[in-house]
Amino acid sequence: MSEIESFFKSAFSVDNVIFGFDGNELKILLIHRGAAPFKGKWALPGDLVYPNEDLDTAAERVLEQLTGLRDVYLEQVKAFGAVNRHPLGRVITIAYYSLIKISDYIVTPASFAQSARWHSVSEVGELAFDHNEILNTCLKRLKLKVRMAPVGFELLPPKFTLTELQQMYEAILSEKLDKRNFRKKILSMNLLLDLNEIQEGVAHRPAKLYQFDQQNYEQFVAEGFSFGL
Amino acid sequence: MSEIESFFKSAFSVDNVIFGFDGNELKILLIHRGAAPFKGKWALPGDLVYPNEDLDTAAERVLEQLTGLRDVYLEQVKAFGAVNRHPLGRVITIAYYSLIKISDYIVTPASFAQSARWHSVSEVGELAFDHNEILNTCLKRLKLKVRMAPVGFELLPPKFTLTELQQMYEAILSEKLDKRNFRKKILSMNLLLDLNEIQEGVAHRPAKLYQFDQQNYEQFVAEGFSFGL
DNA sequence: TCAAAAGTGTTCTTATTACACCCATGG
DNA sequence: CCATGGGTGTAATAAGAACACTTTTGA
Numbered sequence: 198m199s200e201i202e203s204f205f206k207s208a209f210s211v212d213n214v215i216f217g218f219d220g221n222e223l224k225i226l227l228i229h230r231g232a233a234p235f236k237g238k239w240a241l242p243g244d245l246v247y248p249n250e251d252l253d254t255a256a257e258r259v260l261e262q263l264t265g266l267r268d269v270y271l272e273q274v275k276a277f278g279a280v281n282r283h284p285l286g287r288v289i290t291i292a293y294y295s296l297i298k299i300s301d302y303i304v305t306p307a308s309f310a311q312s313a314r315w316h317s318v319s320e321v322g323e324l325a326f327d328h329n330e331i332l333n334t335c336l337k338r339l340k341l342k343v344r345m346a347p348v349g350f351e352l353l354p355p356k357f358t359l360t361e362l363q364q365m366y367e368a369i370l371s372e373k374l375d376k377r378n379f380r381k382k383i384l385s386m387n388l389l390l391d392l393n394e395i396q397e398g399v400a401h402r403p404a405k406l407y408q409f410d411q412q413n414y415e416q417f418v419a420e421g422f423s424f425g426l
Numbered sequence: 427m428s429e430i431e432s433f434f435k436s437a438f439s440v441d442n443v444i445f446g447f448d449g450n451e452l453k454i455l456l457i458h459r460g461a462a463p464f465k466g467k468w469a470l471p472g473d474l475v476y477p478n479e480d481l482d483t484a485a486e487r488v489l490e491q492l493t494g495l496r497d498v499y500l501e502q503v504k505a506f507g508a509v510n511r512h513p514l515g516r517v518i519t520i521a522y523y524s525l526i527k528i529s530d531y532i533v534t535p536a537s538f539a540q541s542a543r544w545h546s547v548s549e550v551g552e553l554a555f556d557h558n559e560i561l562n563t564c565l566k567r568l569k570l571k572v573r574m575a576p577v578g579f580e581l582l583p584p585k586f587t588l589t590e591l592q593q594m595y596e597a598i599l600s601e602k603l604d605k606r607n608f609r610k611k612i613l614s615m616n617l618l619l620d621l622n623e624i625q626e627g628v629a630h631r632p633a634k635l636y637q638f639d640q641q642n643y644e645q646f647v648a649e650g651f652s653f654g655l
Numbered sequence: 656t657c658a659a660a661a662g663t664g665t666t667c668t669t670a671t672t673a674c675a676c677c678c679a680t681g682g
Numbered sequence: 683c684c685a686t687g688g689g690t691g692t693a694a695t696a697a698g699a700a701c702a703c704t705t706t707t708g709a
Contacts, residue, residue: 207438208436209507209518248436249516250509251507252505252506252508252518273504273505275503276481276504278481278520279480279481280478289438358688359688359689375672376688377673377674377691378671378673380689380690382670382671398681399681399686400680401679401680401681401687401688402678402679402680402688403679403680403688404687588661605661605663606662606663606701607698609663610664611698627708628660629659629660629707629708630658630661630706630707631659631660631661631662631705631706632707634661634662
């Protein structure tokens with residue numbers, strides 16, 4: 198085998214940390230591996246990238262095959278390429294994370310989707326390959342991102358209460374926030390549309406429902422505003 | 427060719443945006459391509475990754491072959507993998523940036539180093555491949571990073587004046603900073619060691635020389651401090 | 656003595672923090 | 683009428699922004 202050919206004896210994959218929020222905890226969707234290597238371990242959903250497929254497209258495909266969801270928030274984080282990260286050959290992987298509304302997720306018929314399950318981020322054990330490292334990197338990135346841009350809304354249903362919003366941030370950042378200060382700040386940004394609706398069927402004073410105002414956000418950004426929490 | 431073989435008909439490379447600061451402007455080191463594709467264009471230094479080489483190692487190698495420098499600040503940014511980004515085949519590239527002290531750079535004997543030249547970031551023209559996109563992404567990342575961590579010092583000589591420090595930040599962020607506020611803030615962090623030395627041979631009042639106090643920084647971080655500018 | 660950059664504080668404005676009670680609803 | 687979470691304001695502190703003159707040196 199010539200030297201130049203040996204360069205092409207390698208493959209690349211994408212792996213996707215799919216985050217969801219159940220109203221309480223930050224979760225990720227993991228696949229139970231039914232085959233070697235790492236048979237029996239939990240792993241991030243991922244796949245080899247097709248020869249004629251863009252990286253982002255591959256990550257979207259993995260997500261859609263597993264969840265049936267399209268047009269989801271997806272961000273590339275970085276490449277992981279340690280020589281021995283894959284026991285069967287030289288495979289570098291490009292890590293993504295995505296944010297989905299956990300209630301939109303329904304187990305799809307795809308065979309590997311049958312073995313998928315949500316895990317609390319705080320209770321993830323030892324994963325296949327270098328997936329713990331990938332998860333940690335993606336989580337760190339999400340924590341940064343969620344303070345710098347209004348991406349957290351991707352985890353919530355279209356209508357949400359301020360408490361839900363706050364709990365989502367607390368779950369991601371793993372820190373408690375002050376209720377009054379949080380509300381003051383988030384409302385002062387004028388990014389929440391008051392729907393003049395309230396919760397129903399709760400055994401306490403019902404909370405007002407809000408919606409993220411994407412249009413306002415885009416206008417404010419165009420005017421020089423930058424989100425910060 | 428079987429399907430599985432086709433996955434391995436691909437290669438990956440690293441490309442490195444090497445930043446330097448000449449006391450005035452932010453610069454990058456580009457290579458003038460002597461061969462197709464993109465013959466005659468300027469390009470980011472890069473190379474295919476050896477089959478048994480980690481990604482970070484490959485980026486370090488590219489940097490060392492070009493500049494002779496080792497133990498340099500290097501950060502992976504992301505992977506670029508559009509299907510047609512390389513005219514000769516499927517090659518995804520992992521982008522890095524590095525920060526070097528421009529005065530340490532001496533043209534090395536390596537053949538491709540002969541065709542390297544510093545370019546002002548603001549005057550970079552159309553580059554080979556998708557290298558303009560890579561450069562922009564790396565520059566954006568550097569702007570973020572330099573506010574969140576004391577990496578800018580990597581661009582300065584070991585002894586520097588406060589004005590030099592400020593000009594470095596201004597060059598990276600492309601914005602003017604207030605002299606008094608800048609000094610107040612940076613000195614209040616206790617990350618600068620006053621060397622009790624002054625500039626020599628300048629035709630004006632000589633400035634005091636400082637050094638970045640890595641040891642203090644690490645201790646402060648351990649105690650929960652986080653750099654912010 | 657001139658030119659050139661170094662060095663230095665205060666005031667004002669804005670953002671952040673800390674903190675406790677009453678309200679509306681369902682059971 | 684009780685339990686549960688919803689909703690609200692103010693005062694103190696800290697951080698950021700704006701701003702102009704004197705000092706030191708070499709030529």
